[in-house]
Amino acid sequence: MAQYMILIYEDEAQYATATPEVLGEVMQAHTDFAAQVEERGAKLLGGEALQPTGTATSLRGGSEVTDGPFVETKEALGGYYLVEAPDLDAALAVARMTPARFGGVEVRPVITFD
Amino acid sequence: MSEEASSVAAAVADAHRREWALVLAATVRVTRDLDVAEECAQDAFAAALTDWRTSGVPARPGAWLTTTAKRRALNVLRHRGVERRALPLLVEEPTVPGPAELLDERLEDVPLPDHRLRLIATCCHPALGQAAQVALTLRLVCGLSTAEVARAFLVPEATMAARLTRAKKKIAAARIPYRVPPAAELPERVDAVLAVVHLLFTTGHTTPTGGELVRRDLVERSLDLCRMLRQLLPEDPGVTGLLALLLLTDARRDTRTGSDGRLLLLDEQDRSRWDHRAIVEGAALVREALRHRPPSRYALQAAIAAVHAESPTWTDTDWHEILALYGVLGSVWPSPVVALNRAVAVGFAEGAQAGLAALDALADERQLAGYGYFAAARADFLRRLGRVAEARSAYEEALELTGNTVERTFLAARLNGLGAGRDG
Known part of the structure; x- marks a missing residue:
């Protein structure tokens, strides 16, 4: 088994203007997702949603404090899931059903040090 | 020795x-x-x-x-x-x-x-970029040395070595599985493999740059690979269609240039020197591949190649059959390049004026903007219509977009042959 981080990149502006109905659908999609991970032969180890990049503070070279995300992009990192899966195909199957209606996801293998 | x-x-x-x-x-x-x-x-x-x-x-x-x-x-x-x-x-x-x-x-x-299918599926895993898929397939499935793979794609050996190392590292670190894809995913995965084989063939059939028209080594490797796939997946209509397409297209290999190295188009080729064994084999495979519904894009492309291959002379070419096949191909696999080829067929079925109109309808396709064959096809219709000045600028554009020396010589000769036409 290996661990994969599923990074969710979405257009924040869409969330800012979304109706309560849409936000409710997104919440429901994440709840449904969590319930279905094991059917794909994987296990959900964790996951969080992040506050928008407007709340981010970056430090460059360890000292210079700047307001905002480390990299400015239209679709910004807005949350993640950490999953355990036997191989990339299983991780991609989980990634495929990860809710990200205003963007997409990136799958990164996690290094395990033992 | x-x-x-x-x-x-x-x-x-x-x-x-x-x-x-x-x-x-x-x-x-x-x-x-x-x-x-x-x-x-x-x-x-x-x-x-x-x-x-x-x-x-x-x-x-x-x-x-x-x-x-x-x-x-x-x-x-x-x-x-x-x-x-x-x-x-x-x-x-x-x-x-x-x-x-x-x-x-x-x-x-x-x-x-x-276990070859596992190896091929791993090399052509969709998580790898296509350049990496092609390089891995040549190195691991065909057994070419890194230097040979580098030569095939005209990049320095160190660049190719780095590309291969990076791809293998991703396979290991991301745990791309070494297995035959499950039945549900197989068609999609086979498509990726077929795309790699087809790309190898087209790169060899008309090399994008350089002095030779054909790179025999690439053409033959792609045929070997396709035969291997046919052995491993005899029921797959895409595999059958692609093998047919490669055989029927490659059957013309020896006649595509004259003894002086000049490019010869279909209308000038000596059909008695086409590889008739390959044509018979390819035609049988086309019939088999077309039995599946809907037919695969390769089966339809092969069917078009078969119409040419089985036509005794250029003037006997059944352009209406070819147009009908392009119609089906365009619905199964819509692509600007298919639309371009169809427009060229319109020109032969219904005359240069109709062909030119069909081409001009594609002028806004971004994918065709930098495509040498689009400019060359326009140039040819304009030349046949006697619109010399426009033909000249279209040939010049085609020359700018074409890197193969044999094709460039052909275009330059057509350009010179325009002379001072009635509106030039």
């Missing part, structure tokens, strides 16, 4: 071409590491060069080479046991056989299990 040594060398070279993928794929099952498996497979071929001189060429060279490579792999694993545990291993199916079991596969008269 003595006669015996050279006949052994020829047998090893032949085995390398036929059996490399089989040997490597079986060895990867033992090592679960592509690099170690490559080393062991190479060692086995090197050993064959000396051993076969004393013991003779074995009845089943592939089995001999596989056993030798696997035995070496088991030795390497024993010696490197401690350090290897730190390396990421290729992911296998849950039921990994033990080393003893793996070696048992060498038992005489037991057919060797064929």
Whole structure:
């Protein structure tokens, strides 16, 4: 088994203007997702949603404090899931059903040090 | 070299071409590491060069080479046991056989299990970029050296070595599985493999740059690969269609240039010198591939190639049949290049004016903007319509977008032949 981080990149502006109905659908999609991970032969180890990049503070070279995300992009990192899966195909199957209606996801293998 | 040594060398070279993928794929099952498996497979071929001189060429060279490579792999694993545990291993199916079991596969008269499809599926995994897929396939499935793969794609050897290393590192670190994709995913995965084989063929059929029209090595490798796929997936309509397409297209290879090296188009080619065995084989495969509904894009492209291949002369070409096939192809696989080819067929079926109108309807397709064949097709229709000034600028544009010397010479000759036309 290996661990994969599923990074969710979405257009924040869409969330800012979304109706309560849409936000409710997104919440429901994440709840449904969590319930279905094991059917794909994987296990959900964790996951969080992040506050928008407007709340981010970056430090460059360890000292210079700047307001905002480390990299400015239209679709910004807005949350993640950490999953355990036997191989990339299983991780991609989980990634495929990860809710990200205003963007997409990136799958990164996690290094395990033992 | 003595006669015996050279006949052994020829047998090893032949085995390398036929059996490399089989040997490597079986060895990867033992090592679960592509690099170690490559080393062991190479060692086995090197050993064959000396051993076969004393013991003779074995009845089943592939089995001999596989056993030798696997035995070496088991030795390497024993010696490197401690350090290897730190390396990421290729992911296998849950039921990994033990080393003893793996070696048992060498038992005489037991057919060797064929692991080539796993190897091909891993090389063409969609998580790898297509450039990496092509490079891995040539290196691991066809057994080309890194230098040869680099030459095939006209990049420095160091660049290709880095590309291969990076791809193999991703396979290991991201755990791209070494297995035949499950049935539900198979069609999509086979499509990726077919795209790689098709790209190899088209790159060889008309090399994008350089002095030769055809790169025989690439064309022949892609045909070998396609035949291998046909053996592994005999029921797959895409595989059948692609093999048909390659055979029917390549049947014209020897007639595509004149004795002076000049490019000859379909209307000038000596059809008696087309490879009629390839045409018969390709035509039978087309019929088989077209039985599936809906037909695959390759089956339809092959069917179009078959109309040309089976037409006794250029003037006998059944353009209406070709147009109908392009219509179906455009609905199965809509693409600007298909639309371009269809427009050219319109020009032959209904005249240059209609062809030009069909082409001009595609003028806004961004994918065709930098495409030399689009400008060349326009130039040809304009020339036939006597619109010399416009033809001249279209030929000039086509020349700018064309890197192959043989094609450039052809376009330059057409440009010169325009002379001072009535509106030039």
